[in-house]
Amino acid sequence: MNQLAKQLNQTLGPMAEMLSPAGKRLYFPYEGILGQGTEAKKCAINATIGMAFEEDGSPLVMKCFADRMNLDTKAFLYVGSFGLPALRETWKNLQIKKNPSLKRVSYSDPVVTNALTHGLRIAAELFAGRGDTVVIPDLFWDNYTLIFGEACGCALETFNTFKNGAFDADALKQALLGKGDKKILILNFPNNPTGYTATLEEAPKIVAAVKAAADAGKKVVVVLDDAYFGLVYEKGVHGESLFADFATLHGNVLAVKLDGSTKEDYVWGLRVGFISFGFKGATAEQLKALEAKAAGDVRSCVSNITSIGQHMVLGALSDKDYGKQKREKYAVLKKRYMTIRKILKAHPEYAESFEVMPFNSGYFMCVKPIGVDAEKVRRRLIEKYSTGTVVLSGLIRLAFSTVPCEKLPTLFANVAAAVKDLRA
Ligand SMILES: Cc1ncc(COP(=O)(O)O)c(C=O)c1O
Numbered sequence: 447m448n449q450l451a452k453q454l455n456q457t458l459g460p461m462a463e464m465l466s467p468a469g470k471r472l473y474f475p476y477e478g479i480l481g482q483g484t485e486a487k488k489c490a491i492n493a494t495i496g497m498a499f500e501e502d503g504s505p506l507v508m509k510c511f512a513d514r515m516n517l518d519t520k521a522f523l524y525v526g527s528f529g530l531p532a533l534r535e536t537w538k539n540l541q542i543k544k545n546p547s548l549k550r551v552s553y554s555d556p557v558v559t560n561a562l563t564h565g566l567r568i569a570a571e572l573f574a575g576r577g578d579t580v581v582i583p584d585l586f587w588d589n590y591t592l593i594f595g596e597a598c599g600c601a602l603e604t605f606n607t608f609k610n611g612a613f614d615a616d617a618l619k620q621a622l623l624g625k626g627d628k629k630i631l632i633l634n635f636p637n638n639p640t641g642y643t644a645t646l647e648e649a650p651k652i653v654a655a656v657k658a659a660a661d662a663g664k665k666v667v668v669v670l671d672d673a674y675f676g677l678v679y680e681k682g683v684h685g686e687s688l689f690a691d692f693a694t695l696h697g698n699v700l701a702v703k704l705d706g707s708t709k710e711d712y713v714w715g716l717r718v719g720f721i722s723f724g725f726k727g728a729t730a731e732q733l734k735a736l737e738a739k740a741a742g743d744v745r746s747c748v749s750n751i752t753s754i755g756q757h758m759v760l761g762a763l764s765d766k767d768y769g770k771q772k773r774e775k776y777a778v779l780k781k782r783y784m785t786i787r788k789i790l791k792a793h794p795e796y797a798e799s800f801e802v803m804p805f806n807s808g809y810f811m812c813v814k815p816i817g818v819d820a821e822k823v824r825r826r827l828i829e830k831y832s833t834g835t836v837v838l839s840g841l842i843r844l845a846f847s848t849v850p851c852e853k854l855p856t857l858f859a860n861v862a863a864a865v866k867d868l869r870a
Pocket residue numbers: 496560561562563564587634637638671673706708709714719
């Protein structure tokens with residue numbers, strides 16, 4: 447059991463006996479991303495949080511959303527546990543437009559969730575029973591532990607993410623072929639924390655790894671966490687979701703797609719996401735059954751999702767300027783990505799202080815300090831350099847989504863200097 451959970455249970459004393467098994471396991475991850483973000487709040491450079499800010503430090507928000515703060519009063523009505531029908535239809539059409547391979551796939555209509563975290567929790571509750579194994583790359587978003595491990599009682603098994611600078615599809619295959627008949631695989635591209643998306647070459651290997659497990663008789667639920675969809679900055683990267691591949695792969699494979707406006711439309715607090723399902727040979731009736739399962743889970747948990755948020759997303763997606771504004775915001779993040787590439791090229795000496803992990807997309811990138819502990823570097827960065835970062839899985843995560851271009855050179859210089867200080 448996690449140490450933080452143990453402490454909470456100790457504080458509760460005999461009352462802890464009242465807790466359910468999940469209640470006993472749960473804790474608030476003060477030491478994870480959120481706690482580290484709080485410690486960095488006053489820093490001159492704050493590269494901790496998974497949101498995005500403009501070059502002047504204001505929230506990066508699209509006008510087509512901001513203009514909808516004054517909604518029609520119908521936005522106060524219930525919208526039902528499946529979500530606003532027009533929004534579900536609009537989102538599905540948009541997904542098919544952005545992922546042309548979905549045209550050939552018969553998959554469910556999306557059910558609206560309270561953004562992606564809730565979608566993950568629904569996926570966990572529908573597919574991941576106590577004792578089931580969840581397979582994830584060893585560089586993963588820490589909330590998967592809380593959702594699948596602590597709340598739902600699954601065992602988490604990690605596999606090596608990178609080998610020689612590429613996604614380690616062999617390690618994935620071995621993990622899937624390991625002990626146990628049923629596996630829940632979570633794939634997250636663009637990835638948090640690494641900012642990596644599989645390349646066009648790697649994507650088929652990932653799909654082949656799952657097929658090999660399915661051929662060997664394993665039942666595999668593939669959960670695609672597409673939170674950062676669309677934010678790909680390099681050619682040769684697999685820009686589409688892998689959902690279409692898994693939804694048509696094999697009778698032993700069921701694909702779950704989680705996506706939403708949070709990160710890709712820059713509305714973190716709005717809380718509108720979607721869960722969709724597909725599997726090879728699925729009938730319309732079977733897909734409706736999965737939708738009903740998801741909506742039943744919504745009903746049992748929060749009844750229905752913010753009507754105000756859903757109306758706002760529907761309005762924004764239908765706005766004639768949505769596409770243009772989205773491209774403008776993408777350009778802000780891509781410029782930062784390109785700036786980082788230039789900085790790293792101009793400073794080969796940084797390679798003595800840290801290794802740059804593969805990155806090509808999303809909000810983040812990671813560096814691995816050489817010869818010193820990442821957590822010590824993080825602390826040094828706050829104390830001496832007024833620079834906030836996050837440590838996950840022994841890496842320092844830098845959220846360039848929050849740091850204006852002009853501060854990026856200082857950010858990297860500070861990381862290199864902090865490593866050197868600790869080595870001295
Ligand atoms: C990989 C990943 N998935 C899901 C989420 C959760 O997103 P939401 O705010 O939509 O719940 C995050 C948020 O940081 C994330 O990084």
